[in-house]
Amino acid sequence: MTHQPLAALSRDDLAALLQEQTTAYDDLKTRGLKLDLTRGKPSAAQLDLSDELLNLPNGFTDGSGTDVRNYGGLTGLTELREMFADLLWVEPEQVIAGGNSSLTMMRDCLIYMLLFGARDSDRAWSKEGTIKFICPVPGYDRHFTLLESLGIEMITVPMNDDGPDAEAVARLVKDDRSIKGMWVVPTYANPAGSVCSQEVAARLASMETAAHDFKIFWDNAYALHHLTEEEAKSADILTLASAAGHPDRPIMFASTSKITFAGAGVAFLAASVNNVAWYLGHLGNGSIGPDKVNHLRHVQFFGSAQGVRDHMAKHREIIAPKFAEVDRVFSERLGGYDVATWNKPAGGYFVNLDVVPGTAARVIALAKDAGVALTQAGSSFPHGQDPHDQNIRIAPTMPPLEEVTAAIDAVATCILLAAAEQATASAQG
Numbered sequence: 001m002t003h004q005p006l007a008a009l010s011r012d013d014l015a016a017l018l019q020e021q022t023t024a025y026d027d028l029k030t031r032g033l034k035l036d037l038t039r040g041k042p043s044a045a046q047l048d049l050s051d052e053l054l055n056l057p058n059g060f061t062d063g064s065g066t067d068v069r070n071y072g073g074l075t076g077l078t079e080l081r082e083m084f085a086d087l088l089w090v091e092p093e094q095v096i097a098g099g100n101s102s103l104t105m106m107r108d109c110l111i112y113m114l115l116f117g118a119r120d121s122d123r124a125w126s127k128e129g130t131i132k133f134i135c136p137v138p139g140y141d142r143h144f145t146l147l148e149s150l151g152i153e154m155i156t157v158p159m160n161d162d163g164p165d166a167e168a169v170a171r172l173v174k175d176d177r178s179i180k181g182m183w184v185v186p187t188y189a190n191p192a193g194s195v196c197s198q199e200v201a202a203r204l205a206s207m208e209t210a211a212h213d214f215k216i217f218w219d220n221a222y223a224l225h226h227l228t229e230e231e232a233k234s235a236d237i238l239t240l241a242s243a244a245g246h247p248d249r250p251i252m253f254a255s256t257s258k259i260t261f262a263g264a265g266v267a268f269l270a271a272s273v274n275n276v277a278w279y280l281g282h283l284g285n286g287s288i289g290p291d292k293v294n295h296l297r298h299v300q301f302f303g304s305a306q307g308v309r310d311h312m313a314k315h316r317e318i319i320a321p322k323f324a325e326v327d328r329v330f331s332e333r334l335g336g337y338d339v340a341t342w343n344k345p346a347g348g349y350f351v352n353l354d355v356v357p358g359t360a361a362r363v364i365a366l367a368k369d370a371g372v373a374l375t376q377a378g379s380s381f382p383h384g385q386d387p388h389d390q391n392i393r394i395a396p397t398m399p400p401l402e403e404v405t406a407a408i409d410a411v412a413t414c415i416l417l418a419a420a421e422q423a424t425a426s427a428q429g
Contacts, residue, residue, distance in 0.1 A: 064078065135155065137381050163235075198236070225349065
């Protein structure tokens with residue numbers, strides 16, 4: 001259904017819309033809703049797909065006959081590294097299979113760099129004064145929280161449909177030695193759903209940087225999380241960087257957290273052979289090896305790289321209808337009002353919603369009072385500060401489909417009410 005833009009409504013029509021949405025909202029509050037769209041978690045149905053893991057592994061030796069129950073093997077199980085090297089378009093010797101959290105690997109890399117310097121650093125980053133990172137926005141809140149916790153300053157650039165604004169990044173890093181790195185979620189970015197093009201990746205890999213030890217933290221968290229049969233291929237950042245003469249610039253991260261069990265998956269780091277040696281050198285001071293039993297469990301469960309792809313097709317069957325439902329409800333409820341825009345991602349875990357500037361916090365507060373939890377306003381920006389107060393991240397994967405419908409319908413009511421309130425105040429002012 002198409003409606004008339006709010007800006008085109010007469011005062012009487014605007015007043016009527018405000019009353020209509022106020023009544024609808026009051027009705028919402030009487031329903032006792034308890035719905036949650038805050039975080040991109042797998043649903044119970046998705047977790048059920050991996051229940052066979054609970055009966056694995058069969059036996060306790062890997063392909064070489066090594067007993068996985070014992071110490072050692074800091075790089076992780078060879079078979080698993082080979083499997084995910086295929087999926088991430090890298091060589092097995094460039095891959096480390098670790099614990100269950102790629103975010104922990106990112107944190108460790110940052111801490112190692114602050115304490116000791118990167119492989120190609122002259123000294124520890126902490127001895128260089130102010131350290132800055134470039135953060136494409138909207139972006140992943142946990143990246144920003146991690147930087148903030150370590151005292152690293154954040155500089156924002158726009159996240160476009162084809163990835164970060166590479167020219168904006170290039171201008172910033174050319175003359176500022178304090179800018180030591182940047183974040184990129186290259187495939188189905190959180191929350192924008194962007195896919196970094198080969199051209200943008202090539203520009204980032206080859207650009208001139210004042211800091212000779214500049215790093216790209218390439219968080220490929222959603223590389224395999226497709227929502228359509230046409231699957232986006234991640235840009236080959238390691239090859240691009242090597243060809244550009246900067247082989248140590250990118251460090252890639254990935255995990256099975258949203259593939260198997262979120263709390264018991266496997267995380268991966270992929271980088272140049274030199275960066276892998278640098279990471280292992282520091283890791284080895286505090287670890288004798290990862291959970292190789294869990295590694296073997298995953299090797300047996302998937303069987304091959306194709307087994308991973310087949311498994312992800314089952315995920316798609318579960319969550320794709322939820323994303324379609326978000327688009328359907330928003331289109332029916334909001335179409336034509338010009339009060340919101342949202343994307344239709346081809347993969348990943350989020351819908352990126354922009355509402356009328358100045359109303360995002362109000363929408364989220366209204367939704368909370370009506371029993372629908374949304375991620376805090378500004379969460380997709382450093383320090384939780386959205387300069388336009390308009391961005392909201394929608395995470396539809398965890399609730400059952402009928403709850404997604406109810407929650408998005410409620411959010412639509414809150415968007416309309418907040419927009420009508422603001423338009424009415426402006427008309428009266």
